[in-house]
Amino acid sequence: MKKGWKETPIRGIILEAGSAHEYSTGGWRKLKPVFDRTKCIDCMFCWVFCPDSAVIVEKGKMIGFDLEHCKGCGICAMECPDKVKAITMVEEEKEKK
């Protein structure tokens, strides 16, 4: 049960940090980024440019996407250097089939 108006913090403020993490935006996606590890040079462009912090990096290596939060905007695929092109955007539905 969500809080009633008397219990809700006033001002519409959110009192916890990082609460956006609990809000799944992955369902908005039409195109999905697909990543080819063999082409990746770990330049981190995708990580820097992703507006949703949906690029997962571990120990300096790009390892994939957080599809709960990736909205499928394609910025990562666009910014991935032309000579490697390690990310391609594919239609969510087609990929599933």
Next chain:
Amino acid sequence: MAAEAKIKCSVGLTGNSAVAYAMKQINPDVVAAYPITPSTTIVEEFSGYVADGKVDTEFVTVESEHSAMSACIGASAAGARVMTATSSQGLALMWEMLYIASGMRLPIVMTCVNRALSAPLNIHCDHSDSMGARDSGWIQLYSETVQEAYDNVIQAVRIAEQENILLPVMVCLDGFITSHSIENLCLLDDDVIKKFIGEYKPSQPSLLDVDHPTTYGAVALPDSYMEARRQQAEAMTLSKDVIINAAKDFEKISGRSYGLMEKYRMDDADAAIVILNSAAGTTKVAVDEMRNKGLKVGLLKPRVFRPFPYIEMAEALKNVKVIGVLDRADSYTSFGGPLFTEIRSSLYELDKRPKIINRIFGLGGRDYGVKDSLAVFEELLKIKDMGKIDKVYDYISVRE
């Protein structure tokens, strides 16, 4: 210290100088403003206090009123005590931000020096500006005189910052008529004001509280928006008592008493004019003239327009036979101005409702003299005798 030493009386100041002086005494953390006639000299004089090191205020000059209110909102969300001033088109340009200030429950205090809205372009007094903002969630206090403007600004800070209120407050005074006229008034001591308003300590973490990071101004979808609005409505309802209590405490330090409204010779009045701001002063002269002739007339001057004190309004008017509500703004409903429709609605619960008419006056600074006031009283008394109303809604002092 003797009481006289605490109150400096017979100081001659214009309305704007008095407001600027009150702001100096309040010493807010941030003032962000953009000049507009007739409120300009408030900010101009206040910037002088900043330049002379008389206040600790961070003075933010911006490129428009939209930005002025935006900067006020940011500063207030960061936990600062914030003030500003504007008029007319400036207030209109702030429109979208007015709702954000109230929706985010930011206790900003703004003086609105009432001026007509364009078109036609006009710099003189009417209440179209603040009346247009009446549904923006701001508390609105109206001031008849320079003294009242000064006193209202000080009380506004206290009202806005109450923990159960946290709403922005707009203090209104008439452009040029009050803002640029010199009146004698009593000023309070800095220390007395400091004690009266206290220190502003936001109860919730502010934007600059890095140990308790919070998000202000986040989206609220259909599952949560309405709760925030419900809270805002509650704060507005509760603010009535806060305004009354602030006035009681203010009386202790100033000797001047305020309430939700002022009743002038209303006790046995058959006919009454309801009117805001400086025109109430003119009307008082007319009331006295009529009373000298043995005619039972009175005046009701609302001080608080938001929240609208509908119970007290009905109580104050219930024994009057004919009421003339004079609006210095029109709502273009073809039915009446904003003050009229709300007062008329307040009377609905009465078993025996007075007759009531609306007259629009003084738009764009059109003069409202004692003779105009007397003419309205005569019309009201005629309605009382005839028992019928010819025109509920009309304009006065307009060339036919």
